[in-house]
Each structure stands twice: as C-alpha cells, then as structure tokens.
Amino acid sequence: MSPSDEGRLTVDFSLLYFVNRETVDASREYELLFETAKFADQHDFTAVWLPERHFHPFGGAYPNPALAAAALAARTRKVRLRAGSVVMPLHDPLSVVEDWSFVDNISHGRVDMALAVGWNPNDFTLAPERYDVRREYTFEAIGEIRDLWAGKKVRRRNGHGKEVDISTYPRPVQPEPRLWFTCSSNPESFKEAGARGLSVLTALLFQSTDELAASIKNYRASRERSGHDPATGTVTLMLHTFVGEDDAAVKELVRQPFTDYLLSSIDLWKAQWSDLNRSHPRRLAKLAFERYFHRAALFGSVERCTAFARDLRAAGVDEIASLVDFGVADSDVLSMLPRLDEVRRNLRTHPAATAV
Template identity: 70%
Template sequence: MEFSLLYFANREAEDPPQEYELLIKAAEFADANNFTALWIPERHFHPFGGAYPNPALAAAALATRTQRIRLRAGSVVLPLHDPLTVVENWSFVDNLSYGRVDLAFAAGWNPNDFVLAPDRYENRREYTFDAIDTVRDLWAGKAVLRENGEGVAFETRTYPRPVQPEPNLWFTCTSSRSSFTQAGARGLNVLTALLFQSPEELAENIEHYRASREQHGHDPAAGKVTLMLHTFAGESDSSVRKTVRKPFINYLLSSIDLWKGQWPELQDGNPERLARLAFQRYFLTSALFGSVDKCTAFAQRLEAAGVDEIASLVDFGVEATEVLAALPYLEEVRRNLAGGTDTAHQ
C-alpha cells in the first residue's frame, strides 16, 4: 500500500496565502518521508476546491520545493481543455521536476464548469477518452493535424518535450461500474473515492476493473487503484473526533450547493442534519480518521479489497498547524502498511 497527499481546500479562507503554506509544508513533509505522490485537483467557479483552478500551476510550484515525490493532476477535467495545452503545461512541469509528472483525467459533471466549453458538456465522456489518446500521441512527440489562422492544415507538435517518454495515466471514477470497466479496457489506472460508494461496493468495482483489464489484453494486476480519503490520524479516536468534527461538517456544508443539481435529496433535507449524518458515516467507514491503530486497520481492509494507494485529503478545514502536527501519525500508518519495505514506488 502506497500513501500520498491530496488537496481540495475550501477557498473561503480568512488568510488565503496561508492556505498555500499548508500545501507547500505538507508537500515537503511527504517528500521527506517516502510518500508516493502529491495529488492536485482542478476546480472552477466555486469556493469548494477553488484554491486549485489549474493543477499544473500548483505542480510547478511544488516541483521547485520537492526532490523525489511524484506530482499528479488529480484530475484534469479534460473536456474543458485542448489536449495541446494540457501537454504543453504538464511537459513544462515534467521538465521542472526532472520527470515526476503523472496525470489523472476526469470527464467533469458540473454544468457550470462548462462555461469554458459549453459545446462539450453533452458528450464529455466521449471527448475525454478521445482526448486521452491525443494526449498520449502528443506526449510521445507525434503531430496532430489542426487548422491554423489562415485555414490551412498544420501538423502541430508540442514543446517543450517532456522528460518521460510516457506519463502514468489515471481515469477518475466516482462509483459508476461502467467507469471502472472503461478504465480497465483502456489500460488506465483508477482514481476513486468513497463519496458515493461503500468499501464493499468499491471492492466489487475493483474486481470488475481487473476483469476488464484482462479481457482487453492488459495485465490485470498492473493497473493501480488510488483511493482518495479525507485523513486525520492522531493519538486517539476521541481526540481526532473532537478535532475534525466541526471543521469537517463545515467543509461538507460548503459543498452542498455544488452537489444539489446531482442529488435532489440535498435540496429537500436540512443541510446541517445531512452534514452531521454524513460526518458519522465518514468517521466510521469512509475516512481515515482516528488513532494510528484504527487508521492502520482500515487501510489494511482497503488493501485487501484491492486498493493500491491511499491519497490522503488533508486540507479540509482543520487548522494548518494541527494538520502538520498530525502528519507524523499518518507516516506511522504508512510505515505499518509498508510491512518492512519502506520504499515508495514510482
């Protein structure tokens, strides 16, 4: 089991620059302690996650402050972009980091994001998979045929050329079985979460993912399943619960209007009550919250279910000093899962 950090702060912060200090300091800790990667999201036009409108920008900053840890887009919402600019941006980061870039792609779901590309919303999934193929070609140095400003077809290649001959690629899946099977069919890794699936449902989805890889000629064991979990490990379950309860409930409340279009029940219910119930579920079964022993046991259960990597979301509202002070407990969990092989895999 590998461990990484993932970021998705609510941008309504009293001291916005301090938010990025947490990004950098946590990244430096992870880099020094054999964590595998740093996952940076893409979020537009909403405070929830709004600290990260362009993951390549954050990755470029982190490339200069870290030495060995992987820098991952988690995720690029591909229908909002031209593959040409995606490859340009991330090739730059690949050079800046001496070849430490990985990419996860998402089809997107929030219609408001698509003010950037309204014509792609309806067919966003099809566009995403076609564009992934284009990204692969461009990264490898192949040309794509585009019409230039004079209406003439032009063979277009991207620069700078990346350091890595081929990037590691993930597809972001929420809970849809078809997303897992499509990722497997295309030989992609998977980035997922427990937002809309239980650990048991996740285990079933992973089985279908592995079967789909094998059915389409890919090594079923080679694909990596990365699971995002909200994370805070500490001295005891009770102390962690006391620390995270209020900020996590506020964090959930800050996202409700973002999800209302997808889940109508959020429109009819009492938001505070729904957030309190959600906190109970997360604390008991869907987050890496609690003592080192509790977190270790949950991580082992997920490993048995087929999860290869936990991406720990740490910036959900707990004070930055407390988050940083808790990271050594997460490092202890990581070492417990390492089983004596204390080396991060790339």
C-alpha cells in the first residue's frame, strides 16, 4: 500500500512465517503454511512472507523462500508471495532472479522480495568470504537484481576464465521487482533504504514504537532527499500475533509457547539489553514476554489488537505482517485467523485513530 493521504488511515495485513521451534516434522510446518496461506488468499490479506533459515533445527524447515513461494503459487490466486527475507550475501543475484522469475511466472506476477544482509556466522558457511562485507555486497546486489529483472546483462567469469555477459531466464511477468530492505533497529538502515528507493521490513524486537516512528520519519525524508516520492515505499512491521476472545485468555495461551520461542533464540537478543545480560535465561525470557505482550506483539482481544494497530498506523506503519508460527498449537492458530481478519476489517471500516 502506498501511504497516500487516504491510505494512511488504514493498514494492510499479511501473514509471516519464521518458525522457531525444532523442526521434527517438517511436513506439519508446511501444512500450517498451506492452510494459513489459503485463508489469507480467500480473505483479502495482502501477502504471505516466507523466510530463509539455515543449518539449525529451529526454523530449518525453510531453507529457501522461493521454494515455499513456488509451492504456494499453485495453491493461491490473489495473495502476494514475498521473500521475508532473501539473505542476499549467501547468493549470486543471478540465482535470485532466476528463482523468483520462475515463481513470478507460475504465480502470474505476484512476487516481491525483502533482502537482508544476514547476521548468523554459521549461515555464511555458504559464502564465508562475504561475511565481513555482507552489507556492502547486499547493496551492490540490488542494482544487479534490478538490471537482470529488466532484461539487462551482467558480467561474470565463466568456466574457462573468460569474461562473459549473462542474462537470466525465464523472463519475469512483472516489469520490475518490488524490493524491501530488512532493518532491525538501526536508524541508518532506514535512511539507506529510503535513499535507495526500497521499502522496509522491520520489527519491534530492539526498538519501541516511538523509536520506530522516528525511523519511519527519517526514512520518508531520506526518500525525498534522494528524489524518490516520500509518499511511496511501504513500511512493513513484523508482529508476533495471536488474537483471542479476551486479553487474559490470550496471555495464558501464548505464555508457554512464546517463552519457549524466546528461549530458543536468547543468545541472539540478550546482548541488546546489557543491564539484563547477567540474568538467568529464564528470567530474561520472562521479562521479554511481558514486554512483548504489552507493547511489542499483536496479542490480545480484537479490541486490544485493533487499538494497537491504529497506534502503529499513526506511527507510520503501512503493513502489519503477522507472525503466526511461533509455537501455539496449529488448531489454535487456524481458529484465531477469523479474529485477526476482524482486526484487519476494523482498520478498513473504522480507520480513525481511537486507540485506548
């Protein structure tokens, strides 16, 4: 959604997957993916976001977002199929454009991509030489992706050591790709995305809503300074999501699975809160759960979640990508979706900001 004056009154809703539970039954993860994506497709959600995860039992069901998108292309008709995200330094732009052009064709032009620089050193066993220059490589790759998508050639060295000009096939359906840049909380990343005309995929893991609002303001200003329309470009916010009958019931239902989810990745995020670094992991997870529940996730009743979504819209968020596969039972996730759709529809029919 482009944030025009009218568009700023509402929010797009999508689903996002970032499974962080041990993948002991990958086929079960895919069934949840298929069923939730089917719901999104039938209920006017904007997109489904598909992750790239490597070499770890938690999340290992998703090694390539293009593969997941291809599976969904045959099962959906309207919903956008998005990489959330391609870890760009692990790939050559040639293979990225080949893969996603294929999906663009079988989906009849429904793909978009977020690009990430990556962070986990073990992922870079695929390209160890790029770890220290991963940010620079990612931004250089953006130009090649755009060129290749448009049908231009790029220069590479072939098996004989000869410099050759290469094009990719199949040709995509869409004339140009919509690209996001994945930002955590670094304000400079928002500015860089704006300067390059990219959209933004972000989260509240290491930033408050007020800090996010400031970064979005800088993002819009950076777009304008660089000659891009400041009223275009989408800010997509990832939020862990569970919408229930009432706040207390939701809190009890998500407490254990979400705490386990946090514990599974505690070494990745505990350093962000230096004052808690010496705390026991379970104490850290308990504190983090309370923070998430109250101000960093879409948890609670329809009314509570609608109010929070309106606050986020006021902060400049254009799209909420609801992460639904953090460990709650599949049957509960599926039964939750109509209530999430109610939140989505509330933002459409009653867009005025009346957060409580």
